[in-house]
Amino acid sequence: MDADSLWQDLQTIRETQPLVHNIANYVTMNFAANALLALGASPVMAHASGEVAAMVELADALVINIGTLDDPWLAAMEQAMQTARQLGKPIALDPVGAGATPYRTLAVRRLLSTAKPAVIRGNASEILAVAAEASHTRGVDSTQAPETAIAAAQRLCQMLGSTVAITGAVDYILQGDRLTTGKNGHPLMTKVTGMGCISTALIGAFLAIQPDAPLRAATHAVSLVGIAGEIAAENACGPGSLQSHFLDTLYAMTGDLIAQRLKLSELA
Amino acid sequence: MDADSLWQDLQTIRETQPLVHNIANYVTMNFAANALLALGASPVMAHASGEVAAMVELADALVINIGTLDDPWLAAMEQAMQTARQLGKPIALDPVGAGATPYRTLAVRRLLSTAKPAVIRGNASEILAVAAEASHTRGVDSTQAPETAIAAAQRLCQMLGSTVAITGAVDYILQGDRLTTGKNGHPLMTKVTGMGCISTALIGAFLAIQPDAPLRAATHAVSLVGIAGEIAAENACGPGSLQSHFLDTLYAMTGDLIAQRLKLSELA
Amino acid sequence: MDADSLWQDLQTIRETQPLVHNIANYVTMNFAANALLALGASPVMAHASGEVAAMVELADALVINIGTLDDPWLAAMEQAMQTARQLGKPIALDPVGAGATPYRTLAVRRLLSTAKPAVIRGNASEILAVAAEASHTRGVDSTQAPETAIAAAQRLCQMLGSTVAITGAVDYILQGDRLTTGKNGHPLMTKVTGMGCISTALIGAFLAIQPDAPLRAATHAVSLVGIAGEIAAENACGPGSLQSHFLDTLYAMTGDLIAQRLKLSELA
Numbered sequence: 001m002d003a004d005s006l007w008q009d010l011q012t013i014r015e016t017q018p019l020v021h022n023i024a025n026y027v028t029m030n031f032a033a034n035a036l037l038a039l040g041a042s043p044v045m046a047h048a049s050g051e052v053a054a055m056v057e058l059a060d061a062l063v064i065n066i067g068t069l070d071d072p073w074l075a076a077m078e079q080a081m082q083t084a085r086q087l088g089k090p091i092a093l094d095p096v097g098a099g100a101t102p103y104r105t106l107a108v109r110r111l112l113s114t115a116k117p118a119v120i121r122g123n124a125s126e127i128l129a130v131a132a133e134a135s136h137t138r139g140v141d142s143t144q145a146p147e148t149a150i151a152a153a154q155r156l157c158q159m160l161g162s163t164v165a166i167t168g169a170v171d172y173i174l175q176g177d178r179l180t181t182g183k184n185g186h187p188l189m190t191k192v193t194g195m196g197c198i199s200t201a202l203i204g205a206f207l208a209i210q211p212d213a214p215l216r217a218a219t220h221a222v223s224l225v226g227i228a229g230e231i232a233a234e235n236a237c238g239p240g241s242l243q244s245h246f247l248d249t250l251y252a253m254t255g256d257l258i259a260q261r262l263k264l265s266e267l268a
Numbered sequence: 269m270d271a272d273s274l275w276q277d278l279q280t281i282r283e284t285q286p287l288v289h290n291i292a293n294y295v296t297m298n299f300a301a302n303a304l305l306a307l308g309a310s311p312v313m314a315h316a317s318g319e320v321a322a323m324v325e326l327a328d329a330l331v332i333n334i335g336t337l338d339d340p341w342l343a344a345m346e347q348a349m350q351t352a353r354q355l356g357k358p359i360a361l362d363p364v365g366a367g368a369t370p371y372r373t374l375a376v377r378r379l380l381s382t383a384k385p386a387v388i389r390g391n392a393s394e395i396l397a398v399a400a401e402a403s404h405t406r407g408v409d410s411t412q413a414p415e416t417a418i419a420a421a422q423r424l425c426q427m428l429g430s431t432v433a434i435t436g437a438v439d440y441i442l443q444g445d446r447l448t449t450g451k452n453g454h455p456l457m458t459k460v461t462g463m464g465c466i467s468t469a470l471i472g473a474f475l476a477i478q479p480d481a482p483l484r485a486a487t488h489a490v491s492l493v494g495i496a497g498e499i500a501a502e503n504a505c506g507p508g509s510l511q512s513h514f515l516d517t518l519y520a521m522t523g524d525l526i527a528q529r530l531k532l533s534e535l536a
Numbered sequence: 537m538d539a540d541s542l543w544q545d546l547q548t549i550r551e552t553q554p555l556v557h558n559i560a561n562y563v564t565m566n567f568a569a570n571a572l573l574a575l576g577a578s579p580v581m582a583h584a585s586g587e588v589a590a591m592v593e594l595a596d597a598l599v600i601n602i603g604t605l606d607d608p609w610l611a612a613m614e615q616a617m618q619t620a621r622q623l624g625k626p627i628a629l630d631p632v633g634a635g636a637t638p639y640r641t642l643a644v645r646r647l648l649s650t651a652k653p654a655v656i657r658g659n660a661s662e663i664l665a666v667a668a669e670a671s672h673t674r675g676v677d678s679t680q681a682p683e684t685a686i687a688a689a690q691r692l693c694q695m696l697g698s699t700v701a702i703t704g705a706v707d708y709i710l711q712g713d714r715l716t717t718g719k720n721g722h723p724l725m726t727k728v729t730g731m732g733c734i735s736t737a738l739i740g741a742f743l744a745i746q747p748d749a750p751l752r753a754a755t756h757a758v759s760l761v762g763i764a765g766e767i768a769a770e771n772a773c774g775p776g777s778l779q780s781h782f783l784d785t786l787y788a789m790t791g792d793l794i795a796q797r798l799k800l801s802e803l804a
Contacts, residue, residue, distance in 0.1 A: 025581075026294055026562055026565050026581070027565050027566050027569050027581050028566065029294050029295050030295050030296065030298060030299065030461065030462075030566060031566065033295050033461040033462075034460060034461050034507060034508070034511075037458075037459045037460065037461055037507060038459060038506065038507050038508070043461070044365070044368075045293075045294070045295050045335070045336055046336065046365075046369070047336065047338060048337060048338035048339065048371060049338070049339075050338075050339065050371040050374075051369040051370075051371035051372065054368075054369035054370060054371065055368070055369055058368060058369075067581070068581055068582065068583065069584060070583060070584035070585070070586075070608070071584065071585075071586065072338070097580070097582070100580075100590075100591070100594060101582070101586075101587040101590035101591055101594075102587075102590060103584055103586040103587035103590065104587065190573075191573045191574060191787060192570060192573065193566065193569040193570050193573055193579070194566075194569075236784075237781075237784045237788070238574065238783060238784030238785070238786075238787040238788055239570060239573060239574050239783050239784065239787050240570070240574070240779065240780030240781060240782060240783025240784040240787075241780050241781075241783075241784055243508065243570075243780065244508035244509050244511065244512055244780055245505075245508060245509075246508065247506060247507050247508025247509075248504075248505040248506025248507065248508040248509055249506070250506075251459060251506040251507050251508075252505070252506055294562050297562050297563050298563050298564065298566060298567065298729065298730075301563050301729040301730075302728060302729050302775060302776070302779070305726075305727045305728065305729055305775060306727060306774065306775050306776070311729070312633070312636075313561075313562070313563050313603070313604050314604065314633075314637070315604065315606060316605060316606035316607065316639055317606070317607075318606075318607065318639040318642075319637040319638075319639035319640065322636075322637035322638060322639065323636070323637055326636060326637075340606070511776065512776030512777050512779065512780055513773075513776060513777075514776065515774060515775050515776030515777075516772075516773040516774030516775065516776040516777055517774070518774075519727060519774040519775050519776075520773070520774055
C-alpha cells in the first residue's frame with residue numbers, strides 16, 4: 001500500500017460510484033453522507049426492518065455505526081449484518097463509545113456474534129473495549145496506553161479474523177501479523193464531531209471496491225481522511241470551516257497531493 | 269410563471285413567513301430547516317403520533333419526505349396527510365428512493381391512498397417507480413431515459429391530479445396537459461446530500477402561499493433552488509462550501525438575480 | 537458575573553472538558569455536538585432506555601431538548617432526569633415549541649414533575665407556555681410582550697426554584713429575585729436553526745463546572761453564544777457561513793474579545 005495504490009482505488013471509487021449502505025447515528029449522518037459523496041461513492045441510509053435486507057442486497061458494502069443506537073436500530077443492524085454475511089458483502093463496524101456503558105458493550109457483542117466485520121475501526125478506548133468483550137472479560141480502561149490497544153487489536157484480529165484500525169494521533173491498522181501505521185491528520189480534527197465516523201464510512205467505500213483486501217481498504221481510507229483533514233485544517237479558521245474545507249479537499253483530491261502527503265509505514 | 273411571479277412569491281414568503289411542517293429524514297433535516305429559514309419561511313419538524321395532527325393544524329403546508337422512513341414514521345406521515353386532507357392544507361411529497369426496495373414502494377402506495385399530494389417531486393427513477401406503483405405494475409428501471417419519466421409523470425398527473433416535478437440536469441414540471449422545463453442548476457449540486465429534499469421543502473413553502481397553484485409553486489421552488497445552487501457552485505471550492513454558499517445565496521436572493529438567471533420554458 | 541468570570545469559566549471548561557450528555561433533537565444534534573466541542577467540552581448523545589442511566593452517571597451535566605420528541609424519547613428523557621436528580625447532576629431543559637401542541641405541553645409537565653432543572657431556557661412563547669403549565673392553567677399566547685414573559689419566568693422561578701433564561705433580541709436570566717439582562721447577539725442568528733438549542737447545550741457545559749451556580753452558568757452561556765454569534769454575523773455573508781463562522785469564533789474566543797463585547801447588566 002502506497003500513494004499509487006491509494007490513488008488508484010480512489011479513482012476506481014470515483015468511476016464506479018459504489019453504493020454504501022449506512023446504518024449510522026443521528027449526529028453525523030449528514031456529514032457521513034456528504035463525505036461519501038465528496039469521495040465519489042453513493043451513500044444510502046436506511047434502517048427500517050422492512051427494508052434493510054433488500055438494501056444490503058443492492059449495496060456494495062455495509063457500514064454499521066452504533067453512535068446513537070437503541071433497541072430497534074440494534075435489531076436492524078443485526079438483520080443487515082446477517083444479510084451481508086449471507087451475501088458475502090463486506091462490513092465496516094464503528095463501535096462508537098464501546099465500553100462507556102454496558103448497553104454498548106452488549107450491543108457490540110451481539111453484532112460480533114452476528115457476522116464478522118471485514119474492518120473494525122475505533123479509538124483506543126473503543127478497541128480495548130471490543131477486544132475485552134470478544135474474549136468475554138471486563139474492565140476496559142480508556143486511559144490505557146496506545147501500546148495496550150495494539151495488543152488488544154492483535155488479539156481481536158486473531159479471534160475474529162477482522163482487520164482492526166485504531167485511529168488517533170497515530171493510526172494503527174492491523175491484520176493477522178501485519179501492522180501499518182499512518183501519521184496523517186491534524187489535532188483540530190478532534191474538534192469536529194464525526195471524523196471517526198467518516199473514516200469508517202470511507203472504509204466502507206474502499207471495501208466496496210476491494211472486498212478481499214480489508215487491510216488495504218482500511219489503510220487507504222484512514223490515510224485519505226488524514227490527508228484531507230490536515231490540508232483542510234491548514235486552511236481553516238477553526239472547526240466550523242474545517243468541516244466544509246474537509247469536504248472540498250476530499251472532493252478535489254489528486255494523486256499528487258496524496259504522493260506529497262502520505263505518511264504510511266508497514267511495521268510488520 | 270416567470271421571473272416576476274417567482275420574485276413576487278418569494279417576497280410574499282419573506283413577508284408572511286409561512287409555517288412549513290416537515291416529516292422528513294435524519295440525513296437532511298438540518299439542511300432543510302436552514303434552507304426554509306434562509307428562504308424566509310418558518311420550518312417545524314415534528315413526527316410524534318401524539319402531535320402531528322395538531323401541528324398540521326398550525327401549519328400552512330405539509331412536506332413528507334420518506335428518506336429514512338420506518339414503520340412509526342410512516343404511520344405519522346399517514347396521520348399527518350390525513351389531517352392535511354381534511355383541513356385542505358397542501359402537501360408536497362418526496363418519494364426518496366422509491367423503487368429501490370419493496371418497502372419504499374409499499375410506503376408510497378400507502379401514502380398516495382391516504383391523501384393526494386399537491387406536488388410530488390423526485391428524480392427520474394423515483395417518479396417512474398411512483399407512477400408504476402400508482403398503476404399497480406412493477407419493474408421500475410432507474411436507467412430508463414428521461415423521456416420515459418415524462419410519460420410516467422403525465423400518467424401520474426392524470427391518475428392523481430397531482431403536479432409532478434422530475435428534477436435532474438433538466439427539471440420537468442407537469443400538471444394536467446401543461447409541461448414546464450427548467451434549466452437552472454449545476455452538476456456540483458449532486459455532490460451535496462439533500463438538494464432534492466431541499467427542493468421539496470421549498471415547494472412546501474411556495475405551496476403555503478399559493479395553495480391553489482401547485483404548478484406555479486413547484487416551478488418557482490425548483491427554479492429558485494437551481495438559481496441559488498448555480499450561483500453558489502460558481503463561488504464554491506467544492507461540495508462543502510457549496511452547501512453554505514447555497515444558504516447564503518438563497519437568503520440574499522434578489523429580483524435582479526432571478527431575472528438574470530431564470531431559464532424556464534413552458535412546452536405545453 | 538462579568539467578563540472575568542465568563543472567561544474564567546470558559547478556561548475551566550477548556551481545561552477539564554466536562555462530559556455533557558444530550559438527549560436532544562434530530563435537527564440540531566450535529567450543530568450542538570460541534571458547538572460543545574468548539575467550546576472545549578465533550579458532548580455525548582445517547583437516548584436508549586438501556587443506557588441513559590449509565591450515561592448520566594458518567595456525565596457532568598444533562599441537557600434535555602424536546603425539539604423532535606416522541607413517546608420513546610420522552611420516556612428516555614424522564615429516565616435520564618430521574619437519574620440526574622438521584623445523583624445530583626445538573627439539568628438544563630430546552631422546552632422547544634412548548635405551547636404549540638398539547639403533546640408538548642404535557643411532555644414538559646411530565647419532565648418538570650420528574651426532576652427540577654437547574655436551568656430552563658426558551659424563547660418568550662416557550663417560557664410563557666411552561667409557566668402556564670406549571671401553574672396548571674391554559675391559554676398561552678406567543679404574541680404576548682416580553683414583559684409578560686418576565687413575569688411568567690419569575691413565577692416559574694418561584695414555583696420550581698429553577699433559573700429561567702428567556703432568550704431573544706434581549707436575553708433575560710432570572711433566579712429568585714435576581715434578574716440579569718444580556719444584549720449580545722445579532723438578528724441573523726434567527727436565520728440559523730438551532731441557535732437556541734446551542735445556548736441550552738452550552739448552559740449544560742457551564743453547569744457542569746458550576747453546578748451550584750445556575751444563574752452564573754446560564755448567564756455565561758447565553759452571553760457567550762451572543763458574543764460568538766455577533767462576531768460571526770459581522771463576518772458572514774449569510775446564514776450558511778454564519779453557522780461555520782460561529783463555531784470558528786467560539787473555538788477561538790479570547791478573554792479580550794469577551795471583555796470588549798460583553799453587554800450584561802444585573803437589574804435586580
